[in-house]
Amino acid sequence: GNSVTQMEGPVTLSEEAFLTINCTYTATGYPSLFWYVQYPGEGLQLLLKATKADDKGSNKGFEATYRKETTSFHLEKGSVQVSDSAVYFCALSDGRSFGNEKLTFGTGTRLTIIP
């Protein structure tokens, strides 16, 4: 079946540090890949997505590139801010057929940025 493995947390960084959160996946077919973010006290919201190999999703200074050869979708940001403190979830949606529209999530990575 489909699965997503993401970097264990928690991760603590200083402001302006470089961020990488690793995400790898297992899927048959051609999944779409997503990063969702959950800020403290808020609901899940889409951060970025990529729907085919070599696509790069980007938003709010975050980027992730869909790498089919390494089955990865690592999240990066060049300079993090305190406001980026949140839980980040990597997810995939199987592209094969009707009825497979759900998102399969990783376990989440809690990120804390200290000033």
Added chain:
Amino acid sequence: GAGVSQSPSNKVTEKGKDVELRCDPISGHTALYWYRQSLGQGLEFLIYFQGNSAPDKSGLPSDRFSAERTGGSVSTLTIQRTQQEDSAVYLCASSSEGGGRFGNTIYFGEGSWLTVV
């Protein structure tokens, strides 16, 4: 409203009682999902609706859990004879037809926090 709306936002119930959780998806969204988020368990898929039918209910953990959707809009998740292990945040989400399969964005509500005492 503009987003996915869930009610109640918080519910405390006694073990053995039944609870109903409601989800009002974004207008026009035909795909609707229920997930459960437990401490230390991540996000667990429960059921998916396309219109009023549920082609994927593989995540419902037991026959105490059921869900329905009427009029292609509002959905209700019912938990019968609640147990303490049912305590979690129940998240509803919606998207346009095909959901994540076509890379469509799936929008989440703020969740219903259920505590079984």
